[in-house]
Amino acid sequence: MGWNLTGLKTLFMKEVRRFSTVWKQTVLSPLITTSLYFLVFGVALGSRLKTIDGVPYIEFVVPGLIMLSMITNAFLNTASSLFQSKINGTLLDVLIAPLGATEVVLAYVGAAMLRAFVVGGLVFLVAVAFTGFHMAHPGWALLFAVAVSASFALLGILAAMWAEKYDHLSIVPNFVLTPLTFLGGVFYSIDMLPAPWDTVSRLNPVLYMVNGLRYGLLGSSDVDVLWSAATLCALLAVLAATTWYAVHTGYNIRD
Amino acid sequence: MTASPTPRDPCPLRLDGVVKRFGDFTAVRDVTLTIDPGEIFALLGPNGAGKTTLIRCVAGLARQSVGAISVFGFDTVTEFRQTRRLLGLVPQELNFDPFFTPHQSLMIQMGLMGVTPDAAWADQLLETFALTDHRDAYTRHLSGGMKRRLLVAKALVHRPRLLFLDEPTAGVDVELRKDLWAEVRRLREQGTTIILTTHYLEEAEELADRIGVIHKGRLLLVEERDALMHSRRRPGQALLDLAAPLDQLPEGLPPGAELRRGGRQLCSPWSDPEELERTLRRVREVARIIDLQVERTRLEDIFVELIAEAEQR
Ligand SMILES: Nc1ncnc2c1ncn2[C@@H]1O[C@H](COP(=O)(O)OP(=O)(O)OP(=O)(O)O)[C@@H](O)[C@H]1O
Ligand SMILES: [Mg+2]
Numbered sequence: 001m002g003w004n005l006t007g008l009k010t011l012f013m014k015e016v017r018r019f020s021t022v023w024k025q026t027v028l029s030p031l032i033t034t035s036l037y038f039l040v041f042g043v044a045l046g047s048r049l050k051t052i053d054g055v056p057y058i059e060f061v062v063p064g065l066i067m068l069s070m071i072t073n074a075f076l077n078t079a080s081s082l083f084q085s086k087i088n089g090t091l092l093d094v095l096i097a098p099l100g101a102t103e104v105v106l107a108y109v110g111a112a113m114l115r116a117f118v119v120g121g122l123v124f125l126v127a128v129a130f131t132g133f134h135m136a137h138p139g140w141a142l143l144f145a146v147a148v149s150a151s152f153a154l155l156g157i158l159a160a161m162w163a164e165k166y167d168h169l170s171i172v173p174n175f176v177l178t179p180l181t182f183l184g185g186v187f188y189s190i191d192m193l194p195a196p197w198d199t200v201s202r203l204n205p206v207l208y209m210v211n212g213l214r215y216g217l218l219g220s221s222d223v224d225v226l227w228s229a230a231t232l233c234a235l236l237a238v239l240a241a242t243t244w245y246a247v248h249t250g251y252n253i254r255d
Numbered sequence: 256m257t258a259s260p261t262p263r264d265p266c267p268l269r270l271d272g273v274v275k276r277f278g279d280f281t282a283v284r285d286v287t288l289t290i291d292p293g294e295i296f297a298l299l300g301p302n303g304a305g306k307t308t309l310i311r312c313v314a315g316l317a318r319q320s321v322g323a324i325s326v327f328g329f330d331t332v333t334e335f336r337q338t339r340r341l342l343g344l345v346p347q348e349l350n351f352d353p354f355f356t357p358h359q360s361l362m363i364q365m366g367l368m369g370v371t372p373d374a375a376w377a378d379q380l381l382e383t384f385a386l387t388d389h390r391d392a393y394t395r396h397l398s399g400g401m402k403r404r405l406l407v408a409k410a411l412v413h414r415p416r417l418l419f420l421d422e423p424t425a426g427v428d429v430e431l432r433k434d435l436w437a438e439v440r441r442l443r444e445q446g447t448t449i450i451l452t453t454h455y456l457e458e459a460e461e462l463a464d465r466i467g468v469i470h471k472g473r474l475l476l477v478e479e480r481d482a483l484m485h486s487r488r489r490p491g492q493a494l495l496d497l498a499a500p501l502d503q504l505p506e507g508l509p510p511g512a513e514l515r516r517g518g519r520q521l522c523s524p525w526s527d528p529e530e531l532e533r534t535l536r537r538v539r540e541v542a543r544i545i546d547l548q549v550e551r552t553r554l555e556d557i558f559v560e561l562i563a564e565a566e567q568r
Pocket of ligand 1: 300301302304305347
């Protein structure tokens with residue numbers, strides 16, 4: 001018996017419906033948050049800061065803010081949905097269905113990516129209103145947006161499977177995502193950092209994500225775009241394999 | 256894919272030396288069991304006996320530590336797509352998704368099971384389980400019994416050939432319990448094989464073709480209901496209400512007979528119908544009988560006895 005495509009489609013739609021019915025919380029609130037970032041860092045402070053690599057500061061922060069919202073939304077969508085259904089027992093409906101790990105992972109990741117693209121797209125539109133339209137290399141921009149949202153959706157699945165209580169789940173955004181994104185060159189160029197921090201920053205995967213998208217949108221980047229893409233694709237492959245295996249063996253979700 | 260896979264073997268369920276451990280604790284110990292096509296099998300046991308754990312292993316919610324399980328000839332581990340498509344599960348724990356209405360829940364479950372969602376079939380299921388009035392309600396606003404009926408409906412969306420009912424009547428009122436059992440019988444008539452657990456033993460006695468008793472993870476016994484009731488049968492009791500009180504027992508009653516309620520009631524054991532007839536004749540010689548109740552051995556009595564025996568071993 002082959003893949004359960006009806007099941008995959010149903011699970012995907014179910015996850016989409018979950019975030020779209022509470023769109024005020026899932027779509028509107030991140031939009032407001034990032035608009036505030038634009039106002040504070042871009043408009044208020046940006047006028048006092050000089051340009052970076054010839055780009056006005058308010059434009060410089062746009063790719064980072066888009067990435068920040070995509071990362072958070074992709075992660076939160078899979079993590080909160082899966083964790084909630086694990087705790088309230090509704091995951092059973094999925095676990096007793098004839099769905100293989102491939103279908104389950106694709107459905108969850110697909111829905112999370114959709115949310116990330118909706119929010120990221122809206123943030124981009126807000127940015128266009130503030131800074132005008134910039135899209136230097138659309139192909140690269142799309143590639144980075146896809147790789148990043150998929151990676152963090154996968155990470156969300158792993159976090160939800162691993163977590164036993166709500167506290168566990170918040171460890172990842174609080175102690176991993178926030179520091180990595182703030183230190184990942186969203187608000188500054190790593191060339192502005194003194195040694196050894198410019199080198200240390202290169203170990204942070206978020207740096208490659210932000211700079212990849214910055215290259216796609218603005219045409220400039222702190223790091224080589226090919227190198228960024230390769231790093232990200234490798235990260236995505238590792239996360240995909242790990243998540244598939246965890247779902248396949250039912251780690252922490254089947255006894 | 257809409258059609259369910261064709262069984263490779265007519266046997267709905269075969270458990271072969273199944274052991275399930277949780278760390279050092281063994282919840283299911285070496286269970287071997289074959290279920291017959293089209294039967295209603297009652298799996299009985301005290302709390303913590305391992306009933307749910309065994310069912311979870313079959314449904315793929317847990318994986319046995321040792322042994323093999325096959326559903327219609329398909330292995331539950333390597334051929335889970337076939338086995339899960341063929342079986343339905345009504346879980347013991349209520350679970351419900353606050354986001355969706357009963358109708359939506361059924362449509363979603365159909366899709367997950369790999370069946371093209373069919374709104375008319377979902378409506379028909381709601382009708383069967385008296386949920387039509389709550390078709391579009393928030394699931395969290397349903398009462399406990401309604402939620403349980405929704406779980407049963409959900410387990411049937413893909414027309415499973417093997418159905419597990421893990422305490423489906425817990426918290427369901429008497430009338431709806433009767434309806435539910437009528438539905439179970441109807442499913443059986445349509446060819447569905449049913450395995451149920453319940454702590455209401457009179458239900459099991461009434462419904463089950465065969466009974467299995469599990470205790471501390473070990474299957475103590477598997478027998479035809481009638482054979483079990485017969486072989487384990489104890490003397491019954493006849494309760495005779497008399498028009499006027501008797502001072503003393505009539506002659507020639509079986510040992511153990513006694514007068515109660517100031518001589519207005521006579522209680523006498525009987526082990527075969529002839530003995531009961533003789534008792535009635537003796538009593539009628541000295542008194543007028545105004546009411547008669549005959550108590551037979553109940554499954555509950557046999558169950559209690561079996562568990563007590565197992566505890567002593
Ligand atoms: N995930 C688990 N981890 C550890 N122990 C477990 C787990 N699930 C069940 N058990 C233990 O296995 C034993 C059997 O539990 P099970 O739920 O199968 O009993 P049951 O026969 O269904 O009981 P009940 O009639 O109360 O529903 C119990 O002692 C229980 O504590
Ligand atoms: Mg149980």
